[in-house]
Amino acid sequence: MRFDILTLFPSVIEPYVNSGVIGRAHTIKKSIQIGIHNIRDYSHDSHNKVDDAPFGGGAGMILQIEPIYYTLEHILKEYPDTNKHIILTKAGAPIFNQEKAISLGKEYNHIIFICGRYEGIDARVEEYLIHESLSIGQFILTGGELPALTMLDAISRHIPDVLGNEESLSEESWTYTNTKEYPQYSRPAEFTPDNPHLIIEDAPNTWTVPDILLSGNHQRIHEWKQNQKK
Numbered sequence: 001m002r003f004d005i006l007t008l009f010p011s012v013i014e015p016y017v018n019s020g021v022i023g024r025a026h027t028i029k030k031s032i033q034i035g036i037h038n039i040r041d042y043s044h045d046s047h048n049k050v051d052d053a054p055f056g057g058g059a060g061m062i063l064q065i066e067p068i069y070y071t072l073e074h075i076l077k078e079y080p081d082t083n084k085h086i087i088l089t090k091a092g093a094p095i096f097n098q099e100k101a102i103s104l105g106k107e108y109n110h111i112i113f114i115c116g117r118y119e120g121i122d123a124r125v126e127e128y129l130i131h132e133s134l135s136i137g138q139f140i141l142t143g144g145e146l147p148a149l150t151m152l153d154a155i156s157r158h159i160p161d162v163l164g165n166e167e168s169l170s171e172e173s174w175t176y177t178n179t180k181e182y183p184q185y186s187r188p189a190e191f192t193p194d195n196p197h198l199i200i201e202d203a204p205n206t207w208t209v210p211d212i213l214l215s216g217n218h219q220r221i222h223e224w225k226q227n228q229k230k
Contacts, residue, residue: 060119
């Protein structure tokens with residue numbers, strides 16, 4: 001699976017895609033490939049300009065179509081035979097979810113993200129250069145880098161050999177149904193903090209793990225987990 005990200009701020013993207021699970025899959029396992037493209041590098045302006053005032057007036061600056069077009073052209077020439085899907089991160093667009101993450105990972109082997117910035121992006125990008133626009137919620141961010149990373153992470157988790165334990169996918173929240181994930185605990189079975197009321201005033205003095213999880217009865221534990229999801 002290949003991902004390409006078009007951005008004005010590669011330094012925002014690089015630390016995340018080179019760290020943790022995604023970093024291992026990218027740099028060590030080679031389960032995914034990630035290309036980061038600075039849109040400024042493809043500007044034909046002598047000063048590498050990528051934005052300008054909107055036609056008709058209005059506040060702020062608009063990300064221009066030309067450098068985005070030339071960045072995409074470069075990627076498509078380098079990878080002509082992949083099954084591509086181009087996504088614009090855009091406030092107000094349909095909201096990305098787990099079902100979408102799974103379907104994108106199954107249907108395509110090359111996903112390209114265009115990260116918007118400033119007051120907006122030339123509307124011709126959405127008209128002529130992408131397959132769909134997506135957002136990650138009903139709120140506004142300063143740029144599309146965080147949405148692109150969020151989607152890349154969620155999609156990558158369903159690519160073979162990205163996760164260390166593939167079985168962990170089967171019980172994650174929202175994977176197949178809109179159910180919550182059961183609570184999980186680890187050692188110690190009893191924890192007596194110095195100040196049990198540090199955050200919650202009516203918390204007990206000792207914080208314990210549910211007895212059922214310590215019982216060793218696998219059938220009852222399974223039933224408890226299923227009940228906790230409801």
